[in-house]
Amino acid sequence: MESNIENMPKKNIFSAQIDVAKFEKATEEEKRQQDVMSESTTFFKDGMKRLMKNPLAVGSMIFLILIVLVILIAPKVVPYSYSQINTVNGVRDKGAKNMKPFEYSELEQKYMAEGGKVFPHIMGTDEQCRDYFIRVVYGTRVSLSIGLVASVMVLIIGLLYGSISGYFGGRVDLVMMRIVDIIYSLPDLLMVILLSVVLGATITPLIEGTSLAKIGTNLIALFIVYALLYWVGMARLVRGQILTIKSNDYVLAARATGAKSGRIIRKHIIPNCISVIFISTALQVPSAIFTESYLSFLGLGVSAPMPSLGSLANYAREGLVSYPYKLIFPAVVIILIVLSFNLLGDGLRDAFDPKLKK
Amino acid sequence: MNNEYLIEVENLKQYFPIKTGFFKTTPLKAVDGVSFKIKPGETLGLVGESGCGKTTVGRSILRLYEPTDGVVKYNGEIITASNMQEYRKHMQMVFQDPYSSLNPRMTVEDIIGEPLDVHKLYENKAQRREKILSLMELVGLNAEHATRYAHEFSGGQRQRIGIARALAVDPKFIVCDEAVSALDVSIQAQVINMFEDLQQKLGVAYLFIAHDLLVVRHISNRIAVMYLGRIVEVGDADDVYEHPQHPYTESLLSAVPIPDPIQAKENKRIVLSGDVPSPMNMPTGCAFRTRCRYATERCATECPSLLDRGNGHEVACFNR
Numbered sequence: 067m068e069s070n071i072e073n074m075p076k077k078n079i080f081s082a083q084i085d086v087a088k089f090e091k092a093t094e095e096e097k098r099q100q101d102v103m104s105e106s107t108t109f110f111k112d113g114m115k116r117l118m119k120n121p122l123a124v125g126s127m128i129f130l131i132l133i134v135l136v137i138l139i140a141p142k143v144v145p146y147s148y149s150q151i152n153t154v155n156g157v158r159d160k161g162a163k164n165m166k167p168f169e170y171s172e173l174e175q176k177y178m179a180e181g182g183k184v185f186p187h188i189m190g191t192d193e194q195c196r197d198y199f200i201r202v203v204y205g206t207r208v209s210l211s212i213g214l215v216a217s218v219m220v221l222i223i224g225l226l227y228g229s230i231s232g233y234f235g236g237r238v239d240l241v242m243m244r245i246v247d248i249i250y251s252l253p254d255l256l257m258v259i260l261l262s263v264v265l266g267a268t269i270t271p272l273i274e275g276t277s278l279a280k281i282g283t284n285l286i287a288l289f290i291v292y293a294l295l296y297w298v299g300m301a302r303l304v305r306g307q308i309l310t311i312k313s314n315d316y317v318l319a320a321r322a323t324g325a326k327s328g329r330i331i332r333k334h335i336i337p338n339c340i341s342v343i344f345i346s347t348a349l350q351v352p353s354a355i356f357t358e359s360y361l362s363f364l365g366l367g368v369s370a371p372m373p374s375l376g377s378l379a380n381y382a383r384e385g386l387v388s389y390p391y392k393l394i395f396p397a398v399v400i401i402l403i404v405l406s407f408n409l410l411g412d413g414l415r416d417a418f419d420p421k422l423k424k
Numbered sequence: 425m426n427n428e429y430l431i432e433v434e435n436l437k438q439y440f441p442i443k444t445g446f447f448k449t450t451p452l453k454a455v456d457g458v459s460f461k462i463k464p465g466e467t468l469g470l471v472g473e474s475g476c477g478k479t480t481v482g483r484s485i486l487r488l489y490e491p492t493d494g495v496v497k498y499n500g501e502i503i504t505a506s507n508m509q510e511y512r513k514h515m516q517m518v519f520q521d522p523y524s525s526l527n528p529r530m531t532v533e534d535i536i537g538e539p540l541d542v543h544k545l546y547e548n549k550a551q552r553r554e555k556i557l558s559l560m561e562l563v564g565l566n567a568e569h570a571t572r573y574a575h576e577f578s579g580g581q582r583q584r585i586g587i588a589r590a591l592a593v594d595p596k597f598i599v600c601d602e603a604v605s606a607l608d609v610s611i612q613a614q615v616i617n618m619f620e621d622l623q624q625k626l627g628v629a630y631l632f633i634a635h636d637l638l639v640v641r642h643i644s645n646r647i648a649v650m651y652l653g654r655i656v657e658v659g660d661a662d663d664v665y666e667h668p669q670h671p672y673t674e675s676l677l678s679a680v681p682i683p684d685p686i687q688a689k690e691n692k693r694i695v696l697s698g699d700v701p702s703p704m705n706m707p708t709g710c711a712f713r714t715r716c717r718y719a720t721e722r723c724a725t726e727c728p729s730l731l732d733r734g735n736g737h738e739v740a741c742f743n744r
């Protein structure tokens with residue numbers, strides 16, 4: 067080989083021809099280095115690394131973790147109840163009505179003068195003399211859990227429906243997708259309101275005396291409505307994903323080796339669409355919280371005395387001019403939660419969706 | 425049990441129903457009566473324009489599509505939908521696209537190990553790993569990369585992974601569906617050489633599908649030329665290449681670039697007029713007659729069948 071290169075005619079200085087002598091044969095070591103181009107990372111690690119580089123997503127994640135910590139810890143620290151009138155040293159405090167943040171009632175001031183300790187009302191109190199902070203905390207709890215439960219329900223129904231439709235295809239798919247189209251075309255706000263009213267009336271006798279009664283008929287109706295209407299988007303997404311994945315040669319290769327449907331779904335289809343599905347579930351949470359909030363605002367949400375962020379905002383309307391902060395607190399919490407879920411969802415999509423990979 | 429032929433395909437037909445109206449479906453005749461035989465350890469090259477049904481032939485043989493009609497025999501025994509599972513250990517496939525044929529969420533180890541898992545071809549984890557590593561070595565992959573994901577490899581290496589997966593069950597027959605078409609020319613040569621080496625070592629038979637006659641000539645013992653779902657010419661590789669008889673093969677060969685410029689000048693290129701007819705609306709009689717220089721009236725009414733012109737060189741044409 068070397069003698070070959072030496073025998074080559076000398077390169078003319080003006081010629082554009084490449085000078086062969088400048089090239090050296092790669093050693094085995096160098097060849098091996100060329101073998102693998104990128105560092106080995108798993109899909110998950112790779113995605114997390116990209117997620118951590120997105121300041122908005124990281125900020126949202128931190129905020130959501132803080133919110134969760136607050137709603138878990140606050141009820142243990144704050145000595146007030148969301149449903150009961152304030153008591154000072156065992157005496158019901160009728161004077162603690164509509165107080166401003168960090169204001170103390172006469173009874174409390176007297177008690178403090180005597181040397182007693184009173185926990186401050188961080189957000190004041192409402193017109194029924196209840197601590198507003200603890201009500202907002204419980205409201206956030208209720209709203210968040212509704213958001214999560216509703217999204218998980220949407221995920222389960224949509225996943226089952228969409229994967230059956232997408233995997234089996236053909237006539238089954240045709241019929242199932244027409245049903246989805248019909249549900250999709252219903253005006254959802256109207257349907258939600260109608261169904262909550264009707265379901266609210268039919269469920270009440272059914273659940274009387276069971277533990278479900280505690281949750282309240284409105285809330286159960288809300289879940290049912292949400293599950294009935296909002297799974298269609300998820301079903302469409304799952305079906306689309308499965309159709310795309312199914313057309314890949316690696317699924318055909320698996321069938322050629324004799325793999326059964328179960329294995330193909332488990333090993334090939336689910337791992338390739340799971341991230342997209344989880345991301346859209348994360349984006350479903352704020353939409354569920356929003357639906358709950360406006361239903362509660364319209365008086366169709368959780369039943370009193372259980373607060374939710376929406377119903378708190380609704381009650382705050384009455385004294386809006388005198389006590390605007392009562393609307394501001396729950397509204398700001400709703401906005402921040404919805405915003406951070408959306409930002410986090412977007413960040414997750416950018417980090418994990420392979421199609422957007424740079 | 426020991427037959428002369430490993431694979432026998434008889435009158436294979438594959439029609440796809442295509443919706444042409446609200447309630448109407450028209451069959452798309454992707455493969456319309458194909459027959460051929462492959463001996464153990466032999467390579468049959470299958471060439472033809474894109475869309476003539478080569479991929480469909482390969483997939484129907486492996487029952488990735490349920491054939492509309494026809495018989496496929498392995499070692500003299502007819503393969504049916506119900507006994508196919510057993511034959512999947514003997515017949516495998518290498519795919520055209522090295523990107524979509526490997527699952528991006530699986531490591532190389534799991535990709536190659538999948539056939540082993542499906543057929544439970546190992547007793548313990550150590551044995552599985554040992555088998556995978558020896559397969560990687562066999563196709564020239566660095567065994568240190570077993571835990572890597574497919575996207576970290578180049579096209580040629582990915583194709584090697586696909587070949588290792590096909591070899592995992594120790595098959596006697598592999599369909600190579602344009603297995604090198606997506607690769608750079610320099611890498612094509614490496615992979616083709618590897619296919620030949622593997623054939624010598626393991627004695628596998630190939631159905632080697634390609635649209636490039638040069639590639640096929642190099643590796644094949646016999647060549648079959650397909651046009652619109654039918655085989656129009658089949659014979660020994662050199663025979664077909666040097667003495668093409670069917671007008672379609674002639675034109676295919678004249679389109680192959682010839683390295684020698686003087687010889688290239690003498691060779692007149694036969695340029696086909698017109699487009700390939702749609703497989704949903706095939707011409708009557710001989711499918712090629714709409715583009716054939718020699719077409720006569722007889723070609724429009726009768727469909728020529730393959731006739732032996734000596735030496736097992738079969739041609740489906742009335743006029744040659």
Ligand SMILES: Nc1ncnc2c1ncn2[C@@H]1O[C@H](COP(=O)(O)OP(=O)(O)O)[C@@H](O)[C@H]1O
Nearest residue numbers: 440452454473474475476477478479480481703
């Ligand atoms: N699953 C399918 N459904 C409908 N038509 C198909 C399908 N697969 C292939 N075809 C059609 O069959 C014909 C042959 O395709 P194919 O076998 O892929 O050709 P080739 O591999 O020679 O390029 C084409 O017209 C193609 O559109």
Ligand SMILES: [Mg+2]
Nearest residue numbers: 475478479602
């Ligand atoms: Mg093809």
